[in-house]
Amino acid sequence: MAIDNSQHLVFDHALIRRYDQPGPRYTSYPTAPHFGEDFDEKALQAALNDSNASGRPLSLYFHIPFCEHLCFYCACTKVVTRHHEWGTPYVAHLDQEMALTREHIDGRRPVDQLHFGGGTPTFLRRGDIAFLLDSIGKHFHLLPDDQGEYGIEIDPRALEPGTLRLLRDFGFNRISIGVQDLDAAVQKAVHREQSFALTASIIDEARQLGFRSVSLDLIYGLPLQTPESFAQTLEAVLTLRPDRLSVFNYAHLPDRFPPQKRILDTDIPSPDMKLRILAESIATLQQAGYLYIGMDHFALPDDELAIAQREGSLYRNFQGYSTHAGTDLLAFGMSAIAMVGTTYSQTIKDLDTWGATLDSGHLPVERGLRLSAEDLLRRHIITRLICDFSLDFNALNRQFSLEFHQHFAAILPALKAMSNDGLLQINAHALTVTPQGRLLIRHICMAFDAYLAQKTVHYSRVI
Ligand SMILES: C[S@@+](CC[C@H](N)C(=O)[O-])C[C@H]1O[C@@H](n2cnc3c(N)ncnc32)[C@H](O)[C@@H]1O
Numbered sequence: 439m440a441i442d443n444s445q446h447l448v449f450d451h452a453l454i455r456r457y458d459q460p461g462p463r464y465t466s467y468p469t470a471p472h473f474g475e476d477f478d479e480k481a482l483q484a485a486l487n488d489s490n491a492s493g494r495p496l497s498l499y500f501h502i503p504f505c506e507h508l509c510f511y512c513a514c515t516k517v518v519t520r521h522h523e524w525g526t527p528y529v530a531h532l533d534q535e536m537a538l539t540r541e542h543i544d545g546r547r548p549v550d551q552l553h554f555g556g557g558t559p560t561f562l563r564r565g566d567i568a569f570l571l572d573s574i575g576k577h578f579h580l581l582p583d584d585q586g587e588y589g590i591e592i593d594p595r596a597l598e599p600g601t602l603r604l605l606r607d608f609g610f611n612r613i614s615i616g617v618q619d620l621d622a623a624v625q626k627a628v629h630r631e632q633s634f635a636l637t638a639s640i641i642d643e644a645r646q647l648g649f650r651s652v653s654l655d656l657i658y659g660l661p662l663q664t665p666e667s668f669a670q671t672l673e674a675v676l677t678l679r680p681d682r683l684s685v686f687n688y689a690h691l692p693d694r695f696p697p698q699k700r701i702l703d704t705d706i707p708s709p710d711m712k713l714r715i716l717a718e719s720i721a722t723l724q725q726a727g728y729l730y731i732g733m734d735h736f737a738l739p740d741d742e743l744a745i746a747q748r749e750g751s752l753y754r755n756f757q758g759y760s761t762h763a764g765t766d767l768l769a770f771g772m773s774a775i776a777m778v779g780t781t782y783s784q785t786i787k788d789l790d791t792w793g794a795t796l797d798s799g800h801l802p803v804e805r806g807l808r809l810s811a812e813d814l815l816r817r818h819i820i821t822r823l824i825c826d827f828s829l830d831f832n833a834l835n836r837q838f839s840l841e842f843h844q845h846f847a848a849i850l851p852a853l854k855a856m857s858n859d860g861l862l863q864i865n866a867h868a869l870t871v872t873p874q875g876r877l878l879i880r881h882i883c884m885a886f887d888a889y890l891a892q893k894t895v896h897y898s899r900v901i
Pocket residue numbers: 505511512513514555556557558591592593594615616617618655656657686687688689690
């Protein structure tokens with residue numbers, strides 16, 4: 439269903455404080471903590487074989503875990519090292535992983551989407567990147583320039599001269615750059631010192647080379663941040679006119695990510711101050727012409743994400759929002775998550791074990807999940823809510839042969855309560871998220887999550 443994006447996001451302080459509880463980010467449903475170890479290599483091979491009958495296009499994800507420096511706030515799966523030569527065996531293992539996967543995949547299936555994430559993909563030396571690109575081209579059917587959505591995460595501090603050109607020549611057409619915060623004291627407190635000039639020069643180069651979309655990552659809630667300092671960061675960043683901006687809420691979970699213990703609790707802005715930073719940032723972004731896509735993401739109205747949202751064709755996967763639905767996602771590298779047919783699977787998270795498993799000729803599957811019919815229904819609902827901010831019951835009933843109010847009778851009281859609080863409107867035909875409810879979309883999705891009660895998982899807070 440197409441959505442009305444002329445509706446602005448409304449920041450309701452009291453409502454947000456009330457609903458500010460931990461929750462998943464729904465890059466998948468069921469979420470990764472619910473994957474099980476009974477899903478093994480054979481299960482993935484069967485899913486890959488079965489997927490060929492559909493002829494669906496492919497999405498490829500490559501996880502490059504290495505980073506030269508440790509940012510104290512980081513919640514990504516990474517390996518911190520100064521040994522750039524570790525990249526050489528890593529890309530050789532990726533080549534083996536692709537070869538083992540290709541034994542089960544029809545090589546004519548086009549690659550609609552390609553993403554390099556990390557860690558820091560550009561930690562790899564240029565020769566290793568060239569080897570990897572060559573290997574991808576050898577194993578898969580890539581699309582001509584600009585027909586696919588080919589993106590890479592860039593840390594400007596780790597980019598050899600000539601690498602952007604290499605990537606562009608291969609067909610990469612979008613970059614996403616980690617900025618986080620420009621304030622010198624904040625950068626020092628999180629151990630990530632990166633000048634504005636450096637970020638600006640990378641964006642300049644990318645635009646000259648013809649990358650068609652530039653996305654920047656910021657984080658609010660970092661130590662020593664104030665509404666004033668973050669406003670300055672935002673003002674400077676907006677002069678670069680990125681096509682997309684992610685403004686993430688700092689997920690502070692030091693028990694899960696021990697380096698975060700190096701961030702002093704007393705330096706972290708209070709919940710009220712964080713809310714002020716968020717409210718002012720949203721107002722600034724809206725004034726600057728950015729639309730709220732959902733879940734921390736903003737985009738200019740002519741960006742593909744914003745267009746897809748208006749047309750009702752937006753989609754969400756492990757890399758966040760996307761315009762390419764209906765692909766099978768193959769994932770390579772340690773800890774990477776694939777979505778093939780009606781399965782999810784994750785590779786081994788330990789670098790050495792991942793490599794050794796490939797050396798023994800096996801796909802390094804650690805765990806996964808086969809989705810049930812109920813999972814597929816709930817996944818569809820969560821995806822549509824998170825992308826469209828609305829759910830058309832008639833279409834849903836037809837597609838899944840059910841009656842929404844009957845099937846979800848158990849959660850109607852929770853939806854009604856959220857409706858009374860002004861997060862959403864619900865009637866016989868549709869559920870519509872209000873402008874006040876949009877920031878709390880995670881919370882609305884949680885009502886449809888059948889796994890939340892099953893297992894205690896420590897999630898970051900919604901806001
Ligand atoms: C894999 S990193 C990006 C690529 C590259 N390593 C870099 O830092 O420039 C993905 C993004 O996740 C976000 N991120 C990492 N840790 C986070 C945390 N604890 N809370 C919120 N966002 C976080 C940052 O904005 C970061 O840019």
